[in-house]
Amino acid sequence: MASAISSRxxxxxxxxxxxxxxxxxxxxxxxxxxxxRLILAxxxxxxxxxxxxxxAPLGIDVIAQSELGIPEADEPHVTFVExxxxxxxxxxxxxxxxxxxxxxxxxxxxxDGAPGVASARYAGxxxxxxxxxxxxxxxxxxxxxxxxxxxxxLVLTHRADDPEPIIAEGRWHGRIIDTPRGxxxxxxDPYFLDEASGLTGAELxxxxxxxxxxxxxxxxxLLRQITGERA
Ligand code: IMP
Numbered sequence: 001m002a003s004a005i006s007s008r009x010x011x012x013x014x015x016x017x018x019x020x021x022x023x024x025x026x027x028x029x030x031x032x033x034x035x036x037r038l039i040l041a042x043x044x045x046x047x048x049x050x051x052x053x054x055x056a057p058l059g060i061d062v063i064a065q066s067e068l069g070i071p072e073a074d075e076p077h078v079t080f081v082e083x084x085x086x087x088x089x090x091x092x093x094x095x096x097x098x099x100x101x102x103x104x105x106x107x108x109x110x111x112d113g114a115p116g117v118a119s120a121r122y123a124g125x126x127x128x129x130x131x132x133x134x135x136x137x138x139x140x141x142x143x144x145x146x147x148x149x150x151x152x153x154l155v156l157t158h159r160a161d162d163p164e165p166i167i168a169e170g171r172w173h174g175r176i177i178d179t180p181r182g183x184x185x186x187x188x189d190p191y192f193l194d195e196a197s198g199l200t201g202a203e204l205x206x207x208x209x210x211x212x213x214x215x216x217x218x219x220x221x222l223l224r225q226i227t228g229e230r231a
Contacts, residue, residue: 037061038156041091041101043072044120046186047215051100053206054219063097070094080104080117080153081167093160104152104214106188108136108176110145119187129187137178137191146175148192150201152214154222166225170217174201185209 036059040051043066052062065072073090075083080103087101105119115122115136123131140146149171156166172194180190182202189201194212201209210216 035060035098035158037063037097039063039065039068039070039091039095039097039099041065041070041073041087041099044186047102047104049186050206050210050215051102051219054210054216058223062100063095065091065095065099068095075103075117078117080151080169081155083117084153084155084167085157085165088155088157088165089160089162092157092162096159098159099157101155101157102152102215102218103155104150106136106148106150106176106192108140109147110143111139114139116151133180133188133191136176136188140176140178146177147173148176149173150188150192150214152218154215154218156222156226166222168218168221168225170214170219170221172212172214172217 038055038060040048040062042048043064048062048064055062070091071094073087075086077083077086084101084103087103088099091097091099091101103117105116107113107116115132119132120127121132123135151169151171153167153169158165174192174194176188176191177193177200178191180202181200182190182204184204184206185200185202189209192201193199194201194204196212197204197208199208201213204212
């Protein structure tokens with residue numbers, strides 16, 4: 001397998017290679033580091049679908065960690081950023097490739113930010129969107145304050161011991177409704193209403209969800225850091 005990372009000493013050569021635009025991790029020493037393939041440190045089908053669509057136009061192949069036989073990382077932390085770092089390091093260590101991790105969740109104001117980092121397993125094991133959503137709606141029964149936001153932290157590690165991981169975040173504000181709408185998206189999307197559009201995350205086509213979503217915003221922030229060549 002060819003290396004997923006190539007280091008080029010000439011920025012001109014990088015610009016002339018459409019596929020190698022990929023992710024430029026900036027200069028490490030004299031070399032320009034380019035990624036054209038990375039591991040997505042997740043087995044979540046919804047996330048995988050969204051990242052493949054976000055990164056394909058940049059010529060970046062997204063490999064699910066399950067394709068490489070990498071087990072799921074522990075997510076013991078109370079913050080999204082710590083969990084995202086743990087997942088990216090774990091995937092880079094096992095797969096010996098750059099890794100992108102997303103730790104995300106829905107934070108509900110009336111529930112003091114729950115389910116938050118526990119969103120994927122809110123209703124316990126095994127993970128179930130159906131049971132998670134049922135638990136959330138039950139917890140909000142009779143509650144007038146339905147404000148919620150999705151949060152996403154992305155971490156890109158060049159390798160497991162990367163001392164300078166790239167970290168970006170995004171948020172999407174909305175409210176939780178009682179009756180599910182739409183069949184797109186994943187997770188809590190059918191119950192998450194984007195007030196600006198009047199549509200749920202599951203009703204918005206991918207491109208529109210991406211314009212507003214926590215993940216889309218975090219991805220754009222990550223790319224800005226990379227293409228801006230961090231000072
Ligand atoms: P993680 O894999 O531990 O980061 O858990 C993320 C969980 O948050 C998912 O399993 C969903 O339950 C929820 N989540 C994150 N992003 C979204 C989204 O864009 N739509 C719906 N649910 C999401």
